[in-house]
Amino acid sequence: MPSASSLKVLVVGSGGREHVLVKSALASPLVREVIAAPGNGGMEMDCRCAPVSVEDVPGMVALAQKEGVNFVVVGPEVPLSLGLVDALEKVGISAYGPLAAGARLEASKIFTKRLLLKHRIPTALAAEFDQLQPALDYLQTSAMPIVIKADGLAAGKGVVVAMDLAEAEAAVRSMLGEKVFGASGSQVLIEECLMGEETSIHLVVSGRDYVVLPTSQDHKRVGEGDTGPNTGGMGAYSPAELVDDALMARIDREICRPSVDAIAAEGIDFRGTLYIGIMVTRDGPKVLEFNTRFGDPETQVLLPRLETDPVALMHAAATRRLGEIQLKVKPGYATCVVLASRGYPGSYPKGEVVTLPSSYGPEEFLFHAGTKRDEVGRVLTHGGRVFGATALGSTLAEATRRAYAVADRVQFASSYLRRDIGAKQLRRDSAH
Ligand SMILES: Nc1ncnc2c1ncn2[C@@H]1O[C@H](COP(=O)(O)OP(=O)(O)O)[C@@H](O)[C@H]1O
Ligand SMILES: [Mg+2]
Structure with missing residues (x-):
């Protein structure tokens, strides 16, 4: 320490x-x-x-x-x-x-796919292409839907889940032909489409040691009821009941432990966050992707729930002392509601003056994202996702009600938010 x-x-x-x-x-x-x-x-x-x-x-x-x-x-x-x-x-x-x-585990999907297949970690089967014609030929003999992935970093825009051949061909042409992602898309994966419920798990890793952070659920689509285009994330809550103890134990056994061991076995000295995207299929959990940093907005619900000092945790991982850390998590729930600029993820106005709440409760937070301050110290909007209003609560309903209460005290002209963050799990809870 x-x-x-x-x-x-x-x-x-x-x-x-x-x-x-x-x-x-x-x-x-x-x-x-x-x-x-x-x-x-x-x-x-x-x-x-x-x-x-x-x-x-x-x-x-x-x-x-x-x-x-x-x-x-x-x-x-x-x-x-x-x-x-x-x-x-x-x-x-x-x-x-x-x-x-x-x-590279995040920056190259091909690198990760090879590692997963080599170490027999459950994932979608995939083929690699760097030439247009062979990729088009391959699609002719493939079952639809199918997934086309640019190899490199593409700010969350490099994956197309194609429902039919025309859509799949268009995706391949734009990546390998028109090079819309530049070098990031000069190689692609064409992979089997997995069916099931999606979840993600955050690990703090240091060599072969790792700590599993609480579960969380994000909301990727811009519109209520999970409609409209994908975004960086419109809100999140934690814990996510989709991942119960039995499923978590299975994910740990079949995915987390083997992944951390495989990364170490490849000679990668990994110290940092391994954020694993997972599809829970009928055949069990399978890896969709690795990210090598905290998710956003997930971090906005994960870190406030930790009893353990996040700096102690990250410093221990960085300096190879993670084995000394016993993670403690606060009981209860956290919800984060993202306030965006209307128009996001397309074009949106910038430079709008924001009125902030005058005070916050002890378990309420307003995290800034796309904001800046002008010469006289006023807060202006400066990005698509502008704030994350987060709150803790003893139930998901309470955390969510408080997060919206914070969000509703923030004002700017083009403010947009989803009113249904956490709603699916709340409905499941009340059905029981
Ligand atoms: N093999 C697959 N089967 C079904 N859906 C997939 C598959 N791979 C990716 N997806 C969907 O596409 C989304 C983005 O893919 P992902 O691999 O997470 O890349 P990125 O986050 O870099 O865009 C996933 O969250 C998931 O909804
Ligand atoms: Mg992803």
Whole structure:
């Protein structure tokens, strides 16, 4: 354990996820000071923010050195895959998040698919293509629906679940022919379409040690009743009852343990978050994908539920002492409702003045995502997802009611939110 107040922490990123990380670091007894880069309007109210882009690896390392930072927490996937953690460790600064070799598990779906198949971890069967014609030929003999995936990072837009041959061909043509994702789509996976309920599990990993974080459920579609286009996420709650103890034990046995072992066996020194997307099929749980950082909005419900200091957890993982950590989770529930700008995930207005609540209850939080502050300190909208209104409660109904109460006290002209976050599970609960 680092001694009390010995850490100066730099949080890298500018979304809701990073605002939670800043607030967790400020609350940690291990932490002396917190800075962030590039930050957002809310992070600026909580700590100093430096205008360094997440893609500027040398700039971020220079910032950490100049500031005397001794622990960096990296939020998004892009700096991880660009080798930010490698560069920090080279100058002796510990960081939470995988080295570039580990970040490949998210940055290349083909790399991960090969690893999963080689180690016999349950996943959809898939074929790899880098040429258009062979891919089109393969589709001719394939059953529909079928899934087309760009290999590389595509900001959540690189996967098409094609219902028929025409849609599948169009997806393959746009990726391998028109190169709409550039190099990220110059190779594709064509994979079997799995049927079932989707869930995800967050692990904090350090070599062969790992800790399973509470379950959570996100809401990807922009519209109520899970309609409309996919987004970064419109809300989340935790725990998710879909994953009961028996299913969790099976996921742990068939997916988590074998995945962590396979990653280590491949010589990857993985220290960071492994966020596993899973389809629970009739034949059991199967891996859809790995992400190598915390989900957003999931982090906004996961971290507030931890009794264990999130900084102690992440620092232990980064410094190979995760075995010392006994994770403690608060009883009860958390719900996060995302306030977006109307039009998101398409185009939306920016620069609208926001009225914030004047006070918060002890179990209520307003995390900023796409916000900035103007010269006179007013908060302006600056992104598609603007805030995450999160609350804890002893029941899901209570947490959800409180989260909406926070959300309804935030005002800006184009504010949009889904009114049905948590509704499916609440309906299931009341049916019992
Ligand atoms: N093999 C599959 N079968 C059915 N649906 C899939 C499959 N792979 C992906 N999906 C769907 O597409 C979504 C996005 O795919 P995913 O692999 O998670 O990539 P990304 O999050 O990078 O876009 C998943 O959340 C899931 O709904
Ligand atoms: Mg995904």
